[in-house]
Amino acid sequence: MHLTRPAWRRRLSGLHKKAPSAGGYSLSLTAEPGGGARLVLAGRLDLGGLEQIEGDLGGVWEQTSPKRLVVDLSGVTYLDSAGALALGQLEQQAAARGVELAYQGLGPAAQGIKGLLDWQGLARQPLIPAQRYAGLLDQLGETWLAVVRDVYLVIAFLGEFLAACGRAAVNPKLLRVSEVLLYMEQVGVNGLPIVGLISFLLGLIMAFMSSLQLKPFGANIYVANLVALAMVKELGPIMTAVLVAGRSGSAFAAEIGTMKVNEEVDALVVMGYDPLVFLALPKVLAAVLTVPILTLFSDLMAITGGLVVGVAGMGLTAGSYIDQTIKSLNSGDILTGMLKSATFALLIAGIGCQRGFMVRGGAQAVGTATTSAVVSAMFLIIVADSIFAVVLHYAG
């Protein structure tokens, strides 16, 4: 005998789903005499409908607060562990409200499914905290902290690296000369084609663009000055450094990072090698020795590019262009350009190695380190270049 109270029957209309369709489920809630309630579930209680089932079951408590709840499962045609989870949550909610809950039509198969759930395990705190969406201020703070931590790590690495340099200076046998040569080849010789090509095109473009501006004034010949000075003082070191960061800084980070992941770095340590001397020093040294030469090559190629435009497009003779170029440059400019590029090389190789040594975990961490090596190197190059600009301005 169902004594239905129309008032909350009406409010339950959202909960009331008659006639389970294939793959659907239905739920109906009726009051029973003596302050009890009866919840009839039918159809499929499965993962596909979990979200709705959970919502509907949770909604039961908003509609009624019975002393006793009978859950009738006799119409349930399919129950999986997701359905059982929803039922379990209903049990917990009932227990929390002090409501007595009883099942009807709970067959052995359904009982078996319910038995699969490990409630203790589900109640345990997950090791991975749920994704937290931090506010803007939080994010700002965290990013800032990460940057500070990163700067600290880089400075700590610098200290250790300098100590390693000291050890190698005291005991030069520690330095692997063959490795230095190998990396000089990788950074320098193998980098020649791309550095040459880009610089040549850069010189070409610069000369062409500036010739358009200078032609009306009859100042064609000053294209040579412009290309030479811009390249030697600024663009040569920067362009070369950017290319080296992309080619070699990333390679250093990937190489050391992979060794870190494979425990090769640990193996080195165990065998009494100093990983900084063994792995980082040859790379940094090779870069510092090679990049200035690479920069000179870049300058030369850009000037060649300018020369091509000057001769082919502006009616200058090769001789006068070269003459003008030589007149515009002094050895001080060339030397500071090389000093700059040596500094850039130190930064690129150093940060590449540092990012490599920071790798923890697997292949993904190596990828992150590689990207970070390039991005950080670019940043450091620009910062160093600004410092050079200021210092050279006041010193010169």
Added chain:
Amino acid sequence: MDDIIELIDVHKSFGKQKVLDGLSLKVPRGRTTVIIGLSGGGKSVVLKHMIGLIKPDQGQVLVAGQDITQLDDRELNQARRRFGMLFQDAALFDSMNVGDNVAFPLREHSKLNEKDIMKLVTEKLAMVGLTGAEVKMPSQLSGGMRKRAGLARAIALEPEIILFDEPTTGLDPLLTDAINRLIKDTQERLNITAVVISHDLAGAYRIAHNIAMLYQGRIVASGTPDEIRASQDPVVQQFIHGRAEGPIEVL
């Protein structure tokens, strides 16, 4: 009997995860100690503490009576001279061929000439069943072969103490037996101290003088193979009989 390695009340956490929780362990000199325990239970971490690759948050690691947690880098390097180590994934140098990998510690730490080194390399590789693999690159080797090459490198210098991190995991039964025999022979012939992590209990019973079981960050049982076999500890029982039910929550 004196203990060449002793871990006293070692605690170690990685972030929030507590891996070692007051672990104490004695490794007797000139003996083989096998450490058993669940995967991910911290066995490799214990081994890395012994050789100073990981510093404990708290506790002491004594090697020949010297607390290596207090040493500076140079002294630590000195202390590491006593050790050879086989890493779990062999940790071969990918950029060198197998021969150079095995020769690597010899070139650094011995005054042998190149000809003698190569002779030793050939001999060590033969011992682990890798004759003729000198010129192969590590990437060309199977997991089991890498492990054996790593083993050859670990024993190349014939150090006083050798740490083996799962030397037989992933090998076929015949090779497992051969490697176990190699560890036993090496240990007996040179009277070295061996610390072996192993999941192969049959092998462990054969090579071990002592077995220690790591569970929940501590050594819950240690003793001779017979003592371990006879242990009434439910955790040990469950582990050595390989049962999913028991005090250890497997899943």
